[in-house]
Amino acid sequence: MDVKTLCLGILTFGDATGYEIRGYFEDGPFSHFFQAGFGSIYPALNKALGEGLVTCRAESQDGRPDKKIYALTPSGREHLTDDLSHVPADDKIRSEFLVTLFFAPYVSPQHLEDVYDLYLADFERNIEKMKNLTGGDIPGGVSGDIPAGQAFVREFGMHFYQSIGEFLRDNRARFIAGVEAGRSPKADPVQGGGA
Amino acid sequence: MDVKTLCLGILTFGDATGYEIRGYFEDGPFSHFFQAGFGSIYPALNKALGEGLVTCRAESQDGRPDKKIYALTPSGREHLTDDLSHVPADDKIRSEFLVTLFFAPYVSPQHLEDVYDLYLADFERNIEKMKNLTGGDIPGGVSGDIPAGQAFVREFGMHFYQSIGEFLRDNRARFIAGVEAGRSPKADPVQGGGA
DNA sequence: TTCGATATATATCAATTCGATATATATAAT
DNA sequence: ATTATATATATCGAATTGATATATATCGAA
Numbered sequence: 001m002d003v004k005t006l007c008l009g010i011l012t013f014g015d016a017t018g019y020e021i022r023g024y025f026e027d028g029p030f031s032h033f034f035q036a037g038f039g040s041i042y043p044a045l046n047k048a049l050g051e052g053l054v055t056c057r058a059e060s061q062d063g064r065p066d067k068k069i070y071a072l073t074p075s076g077r078e079h080l081t082d083d084l085s086h087v088p089a090d091d092k093i094r095s096e097f098l099v100t101l102f103f104a105p106y107v108s109p110q111h112l113e114d115v116y117d118l119y120l121a122d123f124e125r126n127i128e129k130m131k132n133l134t135g136g137d138i139p140g141g142v143s144g145d146i147p148a149g150q151a152f153v154r155e156f157g158m159h160f161y162q163s164i165g166e167f168l169r170d171n172r173a174r175f176i177a178g179v180e181a182g183r184s185p186k187a188d189p190v191q192g193g194g195a
Numbered sequence: 196m197d198v199k200t201l202c203l204g205i206l207t208f209g210d211a212t213g214y215e216i217r218g219y220f221e222d223g224p225f226s227h228f229f230q231a232g233f234g235s236i237y238p239a240l241n242k243a244l245g246e247g248l249v250t251c252r253a254e255s256q257d258g259r260p261d262k263k264i265y266a267l268t269p270s271g272r273e274h275l276t277d278d279l280s281h282v283p284a285d286d287k288i289r290s291e292f293l294v295t296l297f298f299a300p301y302v303s304p305q306h307l308e309d310v311y312d313l314y315l316a317d318f319e320r321n322i323e324k325m326k327n328l329t330g331g332d333i334p335g336g337v338s339g340d341i342p343a344g345q346a347f348v349r350e351f352g353m354h355f356y357q358s359i360g361e362f363l364r365d366n367r368a369r370f371i372a373g374v375e376a377g378r379s380p381k382a383d384p385v386q387g388g389g390a
Numbered sequence: 391t392t393c394g395a396t397a398t399a400t401a402t403c404a405a406t407t408c409g410a411t412a413t414a415t416a417t418a419a420t
Numbered sequence: 421a422t423t424a425t426a427t428a429t430a431t432c433g434a435a436t437t438g439a440t441a442t443a444t445a446t447c448g449a450a
Contacts, residue, residue, distance in 0.1 A: 006294065023342070030297075031238075032288065033289070033290040044435095060377065061399080064399050066400085094286065094287040095287075099196060100198075100283050149296050149298065149370075150313055153293050156359075197405095197406070214427070256428080261429085395447085396447080402441080404437100405439105406435100407434100408435070408437085410434105411432085413429085414429100416427085420424090
């Protein structure tokens, strides 16, 4: 499953431009479980076009580059169902935040607290973002009557942010104290008040 | 923050080969928040060697290729602390599982249940894996006295698997029923009992 | 009012990462 | 006897990331 397949899936909701497709990843319903930017979306659409999975019509605009509106072909729809019939690969998670905490002795106390609080703030922001993400925000979606799969994925995201956010709040003080207690004055990678 | 930095971090626990480093990602303490395979680790070590961040000594073996044992240099340690002093990038998550659920109408009922149950089984397996992951399993780590940062990251992982696992179990029936209720007999992307 | 930020829209490119494959042998399990 | 797993390194094409380039319009702040 690659970005191309995701684009085909998004096109089942209706014709769209590459720019609009990015919206699904940026702040849209995919943002909490799949990331993709222009650098992967545009090549994916071009490849799909070459394979006959989508069609493309251009629409002139003033000033801006022509809009290229993509539409799913029957072959593209078939490719999507084929791909979805495979067992999905394991989740891939990359958290630089947890890397930083793992190597806490090499980070200054101040930076460690900053990093923790910025991460927590991200969680609060993501919860708000998801709350406002209903059917109406899904271009081509059905307003107020979200299909079960989409609703479940959204609830999954809400639960994730709320549960992990709570864990982060509950354990902040204990974590910071534990790291500081572990810093021995000598042979310490980072000096107590240093950079 | 890239795989090279992660390798430097791992080398703070002691000298190691590329093969041993991979163990940290494969089943070790990084497995739930950072993935890296040989294809990124070996090039990363070579690059680090070229930049003087690590040294390398070869050790002959019978049959197998020579062991190449890497050791952190002061410059490498400095590179690590520099990198850790930056604000970490946002978490990147890629879940093909959630993509499959999102596009549930394009998946056969049987496959959908299989996918769900396989994913749940992965969670149970990961919880067991993390339970057995103590200081002693961290090469060079201190047995029975895990540093606070490492302990926190492990607890984070445990909490994640337990909380999300519970959500998945609690909502399985409702999700499956919701998807099936949403399948209209006509204009249905996938026939009820089909492929 | 002018400056910077944001939004609209596409495209490309170097660097990084992924996933598979290749090469060998030993041992453990079926 | 055969298959799978473990030890160990290396490479390569394909996919992805993150930054940059190109234009214009608008909107808010200084």
